[in-house]
Amino acid sequence: MKFILATIFAINILVTQCNAACYTQMNALSPGGEEPKGCLDENGVLHEFNTRWRTKDCLDCSCGTAWISCCSAHGRPVNYDKKKCFVKYDKNACTVEVLQKKDPTKECERYAMVG
Incomplete structure (x- = not known):
């Protein structure tokens, strides 16, 4: 069991370093050192094992028996015309738009998103 947890932990470190929009953490033991119930x-x-939820900060999270993993629900726009456009985040809908500064009702062309 310790080998499996160590392997999962090592993989989680690699995943976290490869995708900055995600993080994974070990599922903490319950008070008294018992196995977690979720x-x-x-x-x-408390979220049951093998379930998913979205946080108020637009993170999509999932619960495994040994870990909790969360990733951004949307990407971060990059490589767009920053002089003519701006980024609008809607935390209620967990969406992102790149809009024209002169006319915010129109979207700008975006060439890439990360995360």
């Missing part, structure tokens, strides 16, 4: 989110809410 995953506790940042608000202390």
Whole structure:
């Protein structure tokens, strides 16, 4: 069991370094050192194993028996005309748009997104 947890931990470090929009953390033991019954989110809410949820910060999270993994629900625009355009994040809908500064009702062309 310790070997499996160590392997998962090592893989999680590699995944975190490869994609900055995601993070993975080990699922903490319950008080008293018992096996966890699920995953506790940042608000202390318990999520059952093999479930998914979205946080108020637009992270899509999943609960495994040994880990919690969260990734950004949207990418970050890059390689767009920063002089003519701006990025608008909507935290309620978890969306991102690149809009024209002169006319914010029109979208700008974007060439790439990361995350």
